Amino acid sequence: MSWLTNVVLPKIRAVVTTTTTKKEIPDNLWQKCPNCGQMLFSRDLDANLHVCGTCGFHLRMNPTQRMKLLFDDGVFTTIELPKPISDPLKFRDTKRYSDRLKDAHAKSGGPSRDAIVVAHGAIGAVPTVVACFDFDFMAGSMGIAVGDGLLAAARLAVMQEAALVVVPASGGARMQEGILSLMQMPRSTLAVEMVKEAGLPYIVLLTHPTTGGVSASFAMLGDITLAEPGAVIGFAGARVIEETIREKLPEGFQRAEYLLEHGMVDIVLPRKDLKETLARLIRLLLSPAPSKTLVRTAS
Ligand SMILES: [Zn+2]
Numbered sequence: 001m002s003w004l005t006n007v008v009l010p011k012i013r014a015v016v017t018t019t020t021t022k023k024e025i026p027d028n029l030w031q032k033c034p035n036c037g038q039m040l041f042s043r044d045l046d047a048n049l050h051v052c053g054t055c056g057f058h059l060r061m062n063p064t065q066r067m068k069l070l071f072d073d074g075v076f077t078t079i080e081l082p083k084p085i086s087d088p089l090k091f092r093d094t095k096r097y098s099d100r101l102k103d104a105h106a107k108s109g110g111p112s113r114d115a116i117v118v119a120h121g122a123i124g125a126v127p128t129v130v131a132c133f134d135f136d137f138m139a140g141s142m143g144i145a146v147g148d149g150l151l152a153a154a155r156l157a158v159m160q161e162a163a164l165v166v167v168p169a170s171g172g173a174r175m176q177e178g179i180l181s182l183m184q185m186p187r188s189t190l191a192v193e194m195v196k197e198a199g200l201p202y203i204v205l206l207t208h209p210t211t212g213g214v215s216a217s218f219a220m221l222g223d224i225t226l227a228e229p230g231a232v233i234g235f236a237g238a239r240v241i242e243e244t245i246r247e248k249l250p251e252g253f254q255r256a257e258y259l260l261e262h263g264m265v266d267i268v269l270p271r272k273d274l275k276e277t278l279a280r281l282i283r284l285l286l287s288p289a290p291s292k293t294l295v296r297t298a299s
Contacts, residue, residue, distance in 0.1 A: 033057055035230075049271045058208065058228045058271055062108075063117035063132040066167055070130055070275060076121035081152055084114050084145030089178055097176040100138065108137040114145030115170070118153045120160065124279025126286050127162035129153050133207075133214075135169040142214055143174030147184035147191075150218060154191035163201040163282045164192075168219045172212015185217035192218050201285035203278065206233050206256065206265065220264070224281055226274075227256035227265045 030039050035057035045052075049069060050059040061069065068074035091097040105113075115137040120129045131153035133140040150166070157164040173181040195202045204222030208231035215235050227233060234254035242249050252258040259265040269277055 031059070033059070051271055056229070056270075058230060060135055060169065060208065062136065063134050066132045067117070067119050067121075067130060069271070070123060070165070070167075070278065071119070071121040071128075072123060072125065072279075076119040076130070078117060078119045079152065079156065081113060081116070081118060081145070082148045084143070084148060087176070088144070088180055089176070091176040091178070093176075100176065104136075104138045108134055114143065114149070115140045115174075116146045116149035118149050118156070120156060120162065123163070123165070123275075124283045126279075126282045127160050128165060128282060129157040129160065129162050130165045130167065132167040133169040138174065140168070140170035140214075141172060141174040141181075142170060142184050142188070143177040143181050144184065146174075147187040150184075150188045150191045154194045157195050157200055158198045161198070161200065163203065163286055164195045165203045165205065165278065165282075166218060166222075167205045167207055168210045168214050169207045170210060170212070170214040170219075172214055182213065185213050188218040189221065192221050196223075201282060203281060205274070205278070207231055209233070211235065211237070223285065224267070225265050226278070227259065227268045228274075229256060229268055229270060231256040233259055233265070 029042055031042060031045060032038070033040055033052040033055060036052060036055040038052060038054040040052060040054075045059070050061050050065065051057070052059065067076045067078075086101060087096070087098045089097075115134050116131055117134060118129065118131045120127070122128060123130075131150055133146075153164060153166070156162070173184075175181065192202055201223055202221070203224050203226065204219055206219060206225065206227040208228060210219050210231065210233045212235065215233060232254050233256060238249055238254055250258075256265060256268045260268045267277065
C-alpha cells in the first residue's frame with residue numbers, strides 16, 4: 001500500500017489541484033440575455049453597448065460604463081462624495097444593515113461608496129455633471145448617501161454652470177433607513193430645484209428599473225425626460241396594482257414606451273443614439289439666448 005499512498009496519491013492530488021486552481025477561463029466571459037436567454041460573448045456585448053444582438057434588450061450598465069458612454073471621448077472626473085452615516089437606526093432584519101452594506105461594497109466592486117456615482121466632464125463640449133445610480137449596490141435604493149450624492153451633483157452643476165444629467169436605476173427607498181430614506185424624496189427635489197433656479201438644464205435618463213420613491217421624486221422632474229427601450233418605470237409594482245384594483249392591466253404597462261404614449265416621457269431612444277441626442281439637447285438648452293438685435297424684426 002505504501003507506494004500507492006506515498007507516490008501515486010500525491011501525484012493524482014497534484015494533477016487535480018493544478019487543474020482546479022488554474023483558472024484559464026474567466027467567469028465573466030459570457031453573459032446570458034435576461035430577456036431571450038441567448039448566451040452573449042462579453043467582448044461583443046461591450047462593443048454593442050450592452051444591448052443584446054438577438055432581441056435588442058438593453059442590459060444594465062454599471063456607472064463606469066455609463067459615464068464612458070455619455071461623456072465626450074469617455075473622459076470624466078469622479079467626485080468624492082461625503083462619507084455616508086452608516087446604519088443610523090442600527091437596523092437589523094435577517095441580517096445587520098451594516099453587514100448588508102459591507103456585502104454591497106464587495107459585490108459592486110466599483111468606485112461607489114453607496115448606490116450613486118457623481119462625475120463631471122463635457123457632453124457635446126458643454127460642461128455637464130452626471131449622477132448615475134449603481135443598481136448592483138442594494139438595488140440602487142435611495143438612502144441618505146444617495147440624497148447626499150444628488151445634492152453634491154446639483155451643487156457642482158450650479159458652481160460650474162453646467163447641465164445636470166441624472167441616470168436612475170433603483171428599486172426605490174432604502175428600507176433599512178426607515179423615515180430617513182423617505183426624507184430623501186423632498187431632499188432630492190430641493191437639489192433639482194437649485195439647478196432649475198440657476199437656469200441650468202436638468203435632464204433625466206430613466207433606465208431599467210426606476211421605481212418606488214425614486215420615481216416619486218427627482219426622477220420625474222426633468223426638464224426633459226429620456227428613457228431606454230423596455231425600461232420598467234413606475235411607483236408600485238404591477239402585480240400589487242393588479243391585486244388592489246382587481247383589474248387586468250394593459251399590455252406594456254409601466255414600460256418606457258407606454259409612458260411615452262401617455263405623456264410621462266419625452267423620448268424613448270436606443271442606447272446607440274443616446275450620446276448624440278443628449279449632446280444636442282444640452283447644447284440647445286445651454287447655448288446663450290440670441291441677442292436682442294438678432295430677434296428684433298425690421299419695421
Ligand atoms: Zn436577448
